[in-house]
Amino acid sequence: xxxxxxxxxxAAFNALLGKVEDPQMxxxxxxxxLQSNVISVRQAVAQAIATEKQLERELQKNKDQAATWxxxxxxxxxxxxxxxxxxxxxxxxxxxxxxxxxxxxxxTQKEATAGLRQRLxxxxxxxxxxxxxKQVLIARDKAAKATIKANEILSKTNTSxxxxxxxxxxxxxxxxxxxxxxxxxxxxxxxxxxxxxxxGKSDIELExxxxxxxxxxxxxxxxxxxxxxxxxxxxxxxxxxxSSIEVQEVRELKTND
Numbered sequence: 001x002x003x004x005x006x007x008x009x010x011a012a013f014n015a016l017l018g019k020v021e022d023p024q025m026x027x028x029x030x031x032x033x034l035q036s037n038v039i040s041v042r043q044a045v046a047q048a049i050a051t052e053k054q055l056e057r058e059l060q061k062n063k064d065q066a067a068t069w070x071x072x073x074x075x076x077x078x079x080x081x082x083x084x085x086x087x088x089x090x091x092x093x094x095x096x097x098x099x100x101x102x103x104x105x106x107x108t109q110k111e112a113t114a115g116l117r118q119r120l121x122x123x124x125x126x127x128x129x130x131x132x133x134k135q136v137l138i139a140r141d142k143a144a145k146a147t148i149k150a151n152e153i154l155s156k157t158n159t160s161x162x163x164x165x166x167x168x169x170x171x172x173x174x175x176x177x178x179x180x181x182x183x184x185x186x187x188x189x190x191x192x193x194x195x196x197x198x199x200g201k202s203d204i205e206l207e208x209x210x211x212x213x214x215x216x217x218x219x220x221x222x223x224x225x226x227x228x229x230x231x232x233x234x235x236x237x238x239x240x241x242x243s244s245i246e247v248q249e250v251r252e253l254k255t256n257d
Contacts, residue, residue: 023141027134034130038123045120048113055106062099066092 069092076085 024138027137031127031130031134034123034127038120038127041116041120041123045113045116048109048116052106052109052113055102055109059099059102059106062095062102066095066099068092069095 069088073085073088073092076082076088
């Protein structure tokens with residue numbers, strides 16, 4: 001029973017941890033760890049190279065000493081000093097043995113240094129790839145967050161309601177425009193509108209007057225509005241005189257207007 005409870009608690013904790021984890025933060029942390037490993041390997045390679053150089057110097061030093069004691073042994077032989085020659089040869093052997101040991105150690109160190117160099121190159125390539133992948137994943141994470149936020153906003157947005165409001169407002173605006181137009185028509189000068197209604201009729205009235213004159217009829221007085229909006233009262237009694245004279249007078253009147 002207790003084990004079951006522990007498993008449930010662990011599962012709940014892992015689920016909560018998964019929600020809290022920030023991908024960008026985790027990526028940066030992983031990259032920093034890999035970068036730290038690369039730095040450590042670089043330091044190890046530098047130390048290996050330094051050790052290799054030191055072994056090379058020691059090797060060369062022991063070789064030089066072995067050669068020196070070899071020459072001294074030869075000098076002792078020339079001086080017929082066998083004992084001194086033996087001591088010189090013993091010292092030479094010591095340096096020669098040390099040189100042999102150092103040469104073996106140097107070979108091993110070179111192999112280790114070469115391995116570290118190779119591993120460092122691989123880690124540097126992995127670091128470069130990790131950096132590129134990190135940038136790509138961070139960009140994708142940002143894009144995903146932006147998409148989620150946009151979808152959340154869209155899910156809460158009621159476009160039909162907004163359009164309905166716009167349609168109602170459009171109807172109200174149209175109603176106000178119609179009301180304004182009606183008020184404008186009512187507020188105008190009715191007398192002026194009556195005179196304007198006669199515009200364009202003056203020619204017809206004059207032609208009608210001329211026609212009646214030709215037919216020998218008496219024309220009734222007519223109020224005619226010209227293009228200059230001046231009213232002219234025609235009260236001319238036509239009798240049975242020469243109709244052509246009457247028509248000429250009417251035409252002259254039209255021309256004077």
